Structures are given as C-alpha cells and as structure tokens.
Amino acid sequence: MAGIIGYGVYVPRYRLKQQDAAIPWGGFATGEKSVCGIDEDIISLAAEASEKAMKHAGVDPAKVGAIHIGTTSSPYVEQYVAPILAETLELRSETTMIDYCGSLNSVAMALLGCLDAIEAKRIKCGIVIGTENRATTAGSAGEASFGAAAVAFVIGTGAAIAEIEGVHTYSTLFTDRWRAVKDNFVTDYFDYRFDREYGYQKHVVEASKGLMGKLGRKNEDFTHVVLPQPDARLPGLAARDLKVKPEQLAPEIASALGDLGSCSAFVSLAGVLDKAKPGERILLVSYGSGASNAMSLVVQSQIDEKRNRVVPLEKYLGRKEYIDYTTYLKRSEAIKRAPY
C-alpha cells in the first residue's frame, strides 16, 4: 500500500481581517484570512510547499513519476501549471504532469489519481500538490472568507510516515457552489442550510461510513478526523452527524486562514501530521460539488525520525502581517488603476 513519504505546507504571510471585507458591504464576519502577496499566486505557493515536501521526503527528483496539482484557481483554462512546478522541482520529462481543476474535491482527486498510478504499477512515487488563491469580487461572501495556501505530499511505496490503508468515494449530482466560465467569481451557497445539510454534511458522512464499512473500522478507531473547513462551523455539524467527538476533530484553522478551498482538508492534514504519533489513525475526508472522498491513514514510526525536517503549519500561522481592505482590493484586482 502506498503512503505519504513527506509533506510540506506554505501559507503567505499577509492577512486580512474578514470583517474589513464584510463591513463595508453591510455584512459581518469574524476571523482572518491569508492573502497572497502582490507577486504570489498558486504557482509560487505550490513551489514553496512542494520544495519543502521533497526536502522532508528526501526523495530524488529523478524518481518522481507523476506530479498532480489540484486547484480551482488556476490562471489558465487551457494550459497546465504542473510543468512549471516540474521545472522548479527538476523532474524528468517522462513524469506525468496533470492539473486537476474545477472542483473543491480536486486535490483529493489528484491524490486518488496518484494512488491509482501507483497501484497500477505505472509509477513508484508521485507528488500531489494542492494550491489555492481563489479570485474574489467586491462584496461577495468569498471576498471575506477565501484564503490562500498550498500543501504538497510525496506519495510512494517507500518508507512512509503515514500509510494509506483505504479510500472510498461518494458522489451525487448536487450543486451548491459553482463558477461558470462567464464568471470570474464563485456563486455562493444558494441556501446555506440546504447546501450544508444535503451537500457537505450528507456527502462527508456517506463517504466516511462507506470507508469504515469497507475497512471494518469504527469511529473510535480514528484519533484524528480531518474534514474540509469552509468555515468554523461545518466540520462540527458533520462530526455530530458522524457521531465523532469534538476532540477527534483536527484543530480549527478557518478563522485564522479562511476557506482554503480544495486544499483545506489537506492543509489541515499537514497540521495534524506535525503532531501525530506513530500508530494513530487519521480519517481524512474531502468534499466539493457533490463529490466526497474519504481516506484512512495510519501513522508510522518514520514520522518521528523525520520530524526535525518539517516546517510546521504552526510556524506559518504565527507568521503574519495585516493589510487593509484597499490594499486587498488592489491585489485582488477588484479595483484597477487608470492607465498612466
């Protein structure tokens, strides 16, 4: 079975207080979100995260057989960004380079694709990167909450710090959030209650139950339950449905970094791995656009041996510099200067 050989996370240093984006439009929000610098985007975030993952994994770039990027904020509709990261990581031309786009479940699918390739024995090792810097428009709910971050995992059959013991998918046709080609913004929850109960909660629960059934596992077997964090409330609601205890949930990061989109659960996973002990079991669930993946990971003893090579998520949580709303509007290009 394949496992995580190494991981790395990167969060830009800038923060916007969520209320600064909400109050001007008569709304209200709490917490903060991470914001890219003027010269940062999903590629530069991915470069830093993946570099750290490779250092942690200690794997030779020539041995990496695939690079899978998961994002919903690629600057291109046609052109992959994976080759750019392949250059910075110095991967061979024979490496499979793919972007998985178009859903908040993208990073999970990127990981699934990598596991499939390993299982099919096409590759022995791959790198999976989740990176988000979602576009926002002035006055939208996303403007207050969408945060930026990147996380990378080196997956392989070598000595793992966490083995992936099973995967289960649950997908239905369900529309909650979407972005059409004509839009440069995400259209938000049609109805928060409908979308969270029949969307997020339902699919997370079904995927988790399906996985546990497949593996013959119970709630109590999981020391950590890692769910996507679009806001601070949703994971708790799903946990209640799943009958998982609040202590099992991964630490809340939505009020510090915002809604990290498709890489939310995975950034959270990195934070959990920073502190996880050998033998502990992790339930990792992702969700986006009616699709949910659940995975079970078992932490191995390797994790302790390599821990000193990790730059923990905590460090990035503590590294912050506030910007004001006007600066944010300029950076997100919601306001543009007249040509001069």
Added chain:
Amino acid sequence: MVQPAPASPMFWRFNPEVYRLIGMKCKDCGHITYPRSKICPACGSFSVEEHKLSRRGTVHTFCINWTPPPNLEPPIVNVIVDLEGGGRYQGLITEVANPEEVKIGTKVEMVLRKVMTDRGLKIYGYKLRLLEEG
C-alpha cells in the same frame, strides 16, 4: 517597442536559467556567470562548464526605487546578491514591509514569484526574501 511575450523562444531558452538557476563556470579563471555563456566574459576562455547557482546569499548592494515603471508599486528594492559558493544574482526583494530592513550583508534566500503578467501569461522568476532566523 513590443516586449517579447512569455510564449516566445527567448523565454523558453531561458527556462534552465530561470527555473533551475543554471549558469556557467570558467574552467580557466573560475569566474561564475549567469545566464550561461559559451565564452567566459572575464577571460575569454572557451573552456566552460555548467554551474548551478546557490539559492542563498548576502546582499552586496541595493537601492530603493520609489519611481518604478508603471504597474509596479513603489517602493521596490533592487539588489545584487553575493551567492554562497560563488557567483552573483541580480533581482528584486519580496515580502519586506519596511525597505530599511535591507542592508549590505543581509542574508537572503531565493523564492519563486510571479514577476509580471503579459497577455494573460504569467512570468515567474526568483526573487529574494530576507532569511528568517531559526
């Protein structure tokens, strides 16, 4: 003058320089230059080999530009960096709130950043970030 687009041969030729920091070292005089060159600019020798620049260094000199070209927000800090293991790199500082933090001797590391956008295509390159302690 129309600037060359990121899709042009010039940018493609520079991929090894920009993403992998491949320069050149002279086997005769030891001079390290970047980008690559078949002839050593220092001594004129043809005996050269590829050399990968280090991503760490110290600031050799700098200046703080308060009147940059359009679409660049001032201040921007241009630096010349002495790289570990030899060679120099010319670039921009990123992620510094107060330009006064940059001094001759400041330790910096290279980080990939979006340098500019042209016709919707992003151009990436290494900028310099102040090395944090610990």
Added chain:
Amino acid sequence: MRGKVAVIGVGMIPFGELFEKSFQDMVQEAYINSLKSVDKGIEPKEIKAAWFGQWSGGGMIGQGALCGASLASMIGNREIPITRTENGCPTGSDAFRNACLGVASGVYDVVLALGAEKMRDKPGVESLIAAGGGGGGILGLHPSWMLGMGGPVLQALYATRQMYELGYTMEDYARVAVKNHHNGTFCPYAHYRFEVTIERVLQSYVVCWPLHLLDCCPQTDGAACAIVCRADIAKRYTDKPVYVLGSNTGLDYKDMWNKHSFIEMLSTVRAARGAFEMAGVKAEDMDFAEVHDCFTNTELMNIEDIGFCRKGEAARRLKEGEFNLDGRLPINPSGGLKAHGHPIAATGLGQLCELFWQLREEAGERQVKLKNGIGLQHNVGGDAFGVSCVNILSRAM
C-alpha cells in the same frame, strides 16, 4: 593620434526641453553653428565624411531606426559617407573618436561628428524608462533580473556601495549638484541655469534611494557638432585650432552582476588609461575636465576612476573646493550633465564644444585658468555602464 588630428570648429544649440524644435531643427542648427564657428570660413563641401551619433535610434521620436541617410538629408549633403554610431551614453564622444580615426588614418582631410537626441517628445516618465530600458523584458534578458532596472537604479546600486565602502554621504553627493548648478549659471547653453543648495537637493523627493531628484541629470533635448581635420592643415581654417592628443574607448561587463566592484567603473579606468597612454600625458597634466555626472555620485566615482585622485578622496577634495571653477582642477565648468543636460548622443560632443571654447579662452564668465592648455572629456554608460570614452584635447600640438 597625437599630432595628426585637430578640431577647427564646433557648434551646438542651448540644451533644454525644446518643445518648439524638431529633431531636424536641432541637427540643422548645430550643424550651421559649427560651420559658422570656423574662424577663416569653411565650405560645406570641404567636409568629406561624417559620423552621426544617435542613441535612441528614433525610438523616442516615433521614427524607425535612424541611419546615415537621415543626417545626409538633414545637412543637405548626400555626396559623402556617413555612419550612424551608437555606444551608450558615450555615443557622441565615440562618434568623435571615429571621426578622428577617419582623419588620422589619412583617408579624409576634413570630417564631421554630430550628435543629437530628442528625449522630451515623450512624457518625462516614459522618457526616463526608455532611457533606462528597464520596463520589463528586454531582448536577451529575463524580467526576473531586469524588472524595475533603469538609469537611476544602476547608479543607486553604486551610490549605496560608495557610502558603505568609502564613507560617502548623501551630502557629499548633493555637493556635486551645488557645484555644477553654480557653473551652469554661467553657461548660456546649459539646460538648468539656477543655483541649488545642499538642503534643497536633500529635500527633493527620493527617486531611488540614496539618490534624490536633484541628484539626477534631467531629460534633455539637444544637438552638438564638431569639425575635425588633419592637424597639418588646420591653420588653413583657424589660427587657434585645438589638437586631439588621445581618444580611447574602454569596456567592461554588460551585466551589473558580473562587476568586480561597485565603487569603480572599469570602463572609465580603461578608457582613461588608454587615452593618457596614446596622448603621452598623465592625469596631473589636465587643467580641467568634463566628466559624466549623470548622477551626482557618478561624478565622484569618475574623478577617482580617471585618476585625478585616489579612490575615496574625491568627496573630501570637492568639499575643499579643489574641483570648483576657481579651484586647482575645475570639473564640469559647463555645469556637467547635471545642469547642462544629457541629450544622450549630443552630450559628449557638447562636452567637446566646451573643451574647444575653454582651450581657446572663449568661455567667458566660466573660463578656467589654463596652465598646460590640456583638457579631458569623459562619458560612461551603455549596458550596465560597460562602455566609456575619453578624449584629450590640447591647444598645442
């Protein structure tokens, strides 16, 4: 070169923001002025070749690349060979060097070197960026290295290091502006003819730390011209020809990052050394000099690089008055690029005009004291200040 070449006439127009004059107007006026300046008269058809210094190549005046034909039409002489030359900021003085070589080679008896630049048909900021070339991706270099690089940035990188290694201060730099502006008030051709104080310089806004607005030379329009002929026939045209003792161009790396040092420009060092050797004279023999003060800190560096004093001493000697109009070694009696202006291709030839007038003691209020009757003219510029040109002129052969 020594003993073979003489300058028999020079002409220029007052430098400035000449919105009413077109590029052609400037060229024609400078050309006519140079012909008129020949004491015993000269017929245009006696000029047998010309070198046309032009830096921006039409980029700033909305034309395609200029060539010899441009000058031929403008001066109404299509019978002679004309080459357009460009070599960075030394374009004008290098056009002169080529003209001298044309004569020294024995192929031509009388030739012309003319330089002209129109920088202010573009708005100030655009002109500055075009001059610096650092807007984005320049052909052959990647934006990640070049973004934001422009004239002031390159010299500011030197200025920072001069402060660090030599203990120079922004006040030292400002003092150069004070001297040159003062000199400019005596020169009818200067772009700026007002005095400044150190305080005023240091209070002007910071263009690129450590350089302020008044540390930088202006964007200027202008044209200047010199008529050069065989030394042994010069007296046919004037009883007071000025002789060319030495003319040399020196080079260095085209990239900033390869430079061996940021307190010294090897291009200047090489140009000056070669010119002195050719002329058979030393730096101490100069009575005065026109050096390339595109930025105030550059003048201090040039003075040292040419060899007028040791590295690190220029600021102190400036403070002591050594380089003033009435000092031991006047530097930039015309006001320098700082006050006189920097219409790139015309600058070097404008400095040569100044040398001509000074050596013939026709410089009026700004006349310097002549001892040996020898003056030096210097420019430095081009990619990363990699090219420099030095010409040494004398009133005696």
